[in-house]
């Protein structure tokens with residue numbers, strides 16, 4: 001019989017319904033409930049986004065399903081892959097996914113996060129929780145740390161940049177500023193020598209090279225509303241700065257995200273677009289990877305390589 005390998009596919013998670021926003025937000029805030037104003041503000045953001053209130057849930061479901069199909073399509077007869085979801089801030093939580101694997105008799109598993117770049121504060125946190133639960137459950141689990149320079153990831157992102165550039169008038173196209181973005185994190189990750197900023201720049205550089213785009217910058221987005229300093233410059237400030245430099249056309253490519261969700265559909269498509277409009281700028285955004293077969297192959301390759309490493 002074929003050996004069954006469990007694949008723990010980890011993602012950020014999103015509320016299941018409007019009344020679940022409060023526990024979700026409380027979980028993100030490590031147990032401290034939001035004020036009524038904060039809760040209202042987040043609820044309003046969810047209600048404003050296009051494509052349903054919580055598109056991340058279905059997008060993650062589709063990605064997990066497509067990854068399982070991709071893995072099994074190229075697997076040898078001696079292995080079969082079964083994917084389990086583990087979410088950071090919502091059910092099924094990372095621990096639930098591991099428990100389900102144990103209940104199904106899985107002994108060996110690979111973990112992967114639906115985010116290409118490693119930070120101790122992002123992917124590192126997912127992996128820590130998965131490993132702790134796997135140890136309790138007696139599952140041998142090894143995890144992919146990052147896949148930010150996989151050639152097919154660069155190809156998929158480059159295609160999107162090329163595609164989106166066509167949305168600008170041909171005479172403007174060579175003056176478009178490409179802004180690669182990712183979720184900001186508290187600045188203290190720099191003192192820890194965290195690879196996150198460098199990995200994001202490496203992805204951005206590789207996509208720029210492949211598309212022969214020389215007019216690009218990197219900006220952070222979606223910084224938390226807390227009192228500690230976050231990595232900058234923030235995209236909204238960069239748009240103001242570009243305005244003073246007479247830039248009139250901007251293409252945002254959120255390389256740190258792989259799905260349509262709040263941080264893309266609100267922070268970019270509503271908030272950044274509003275700023276751009278006020279500044280009389282033409283702003284476009286590249287499409288998210290979602291279930292692009294190239295992205296599914298990136299994940300499948302990373303999982304099989306991790307399995308071979310043991």
Ligand code: FEC
Nearest residue numbers: 012013014015028029056115122183224225226261262263
């Ligand atoms: O569509 C959805 O329902 C979920 C969208 C969503 C994604 C996402 C990805 C990342 N986050 C990262 C770090 C932080 C840190 C804090 C933080 C706070 C929030 C809040 C919401 C939220 N995040 Fe998130 N994040 C998403 C949603 N995130 C909502 C709370 C309200 C707000 O601040 O806007 C600050 C926590 C604190 O208060 O201490 C830090 C990172 C990623 C990208 C990597 C990954 O996907 O794991 C890093 C999607």
